[in-house]
Amino acid sequence: MAKIQVILTQDVAGQGRRGDVISVSDGYAHNFLVKNNKGIIATPEELKKIEMKKKKDKKKEAEEKVKAEGVKKILESRTIEIGVKTGENGKLFGAITNKEVAAAIQNSFNEKIDRKKIECNIKSLGEHEAIVKLHTDVKATVKVIAKAE
Structure with missing residues (x-):
């Protein structure tokens, strides 16, 4: 069974919170998470975007x-x-x-x-x-x- 990394775009019960990168089965990722706009496939570009957003959020939190x-x-x-x-x-x-x-x-x-x-x-x-x-x-x-x- 192939595992795939997914970035959650909203909280998913039992999986994680918004912004988390999780490993799930290929079928679950495509048939549930991506299909229902609950996650996106973790590509290097997407991971970089998430990292930049986390940095920005951390800076805003400090301010x-x-x-x-x-x-x-x-x-x-x-x-x-x-x-x-x-x-x-x-x-x-x-x-x-x-x-x-x-x-x-x-x-x-x-x-x-x-x-x-x-x-x-x-x-x-x-x-x-x-x-x-x-x-x-x-x-x-x-x-x-x-x-x-």
Whole structure:
């Protein structure tokens, strides 16, 4: 049974992830992977293209990390204040949500952060911390002060 090398163009369960070079049988390569646009035959030119793309992606990843480090310094340099409605004995009505923290960051720092990248659990007045995931390796801790309006 002849083996052939294939570059995956999308994730294939049990075989590998997009961009991986795998060895599979000739029939599987032609009748499934290539036919369904899930892979291309690994020629020297294609392998060179993949290598160049990986280098470019790695460089872009490094640039994004440096940018995220800069944003982290900005976010950790100051605290943000969020005015909330409270009931008796300083209890909040509900909680301060990720969306409210994202809006406060937008107003204070002029940095747009996706609310899904913010972790916070603020249910009382006072100083709290919100974790902002800026990059896979970079997390910023933002001080949030919940004060009564």
